[in-house]
Amino acid sequence: MKFNTLIPELEVLNIEASKNFYIEVLGFKLEYERKEDKFVFLSKDGSQLMLEETVNV
Template sequence: MEWAPLTPELLVTDYQKSFSFYVETLDFTAEYTREDPLFAYLSVEGAQLMIEERTGSEWWVTSEINHPYGRGVNFQITVDAIDPYANRLKNDGYQLFKGIQEEWYQVDEGESGNRQFLIQDPDGYLLRFMEHIGTR
């Protein structure tokens, strides 16, 4: 695995629940884990993120954290195909925050197309799974 130059670290309230969501439901790979504090470095199709159970002693927390976590940000995860991820989520009883849709975004003098959906993880962090569908 090649380390990503930017890897978000998400504080979570229930490590086991979050680990299960990412690894068992979304098929992320646990590249490595730690026990104290509970931590995992996760990857899927080249995307990487870290989860760590919140202990209250994190020096980088700038103010009070309330659910849903990560308000105002979403993490785009580019994958080859989004349907397998959406199907796994639905099969495990998760409701998509925003269902599968096609979007076209202005890029230079053309447009880049994506199929995408949004899902909240157990703490409310918003994940946007996206597959590229072409340019025009």
């Protein structure tokens, strides 16, 4: 996989709910997940996005 030059990383309150929204509703594909860090890397049509759960959003 080729990585884009700039990939947004969004902090979220609930990684599972956010991951499901991006995959089920918006049609993103799960490329990589680190469950222990509550982190996912998603892609769709050349766009890439990272989500990470934090408590201080």
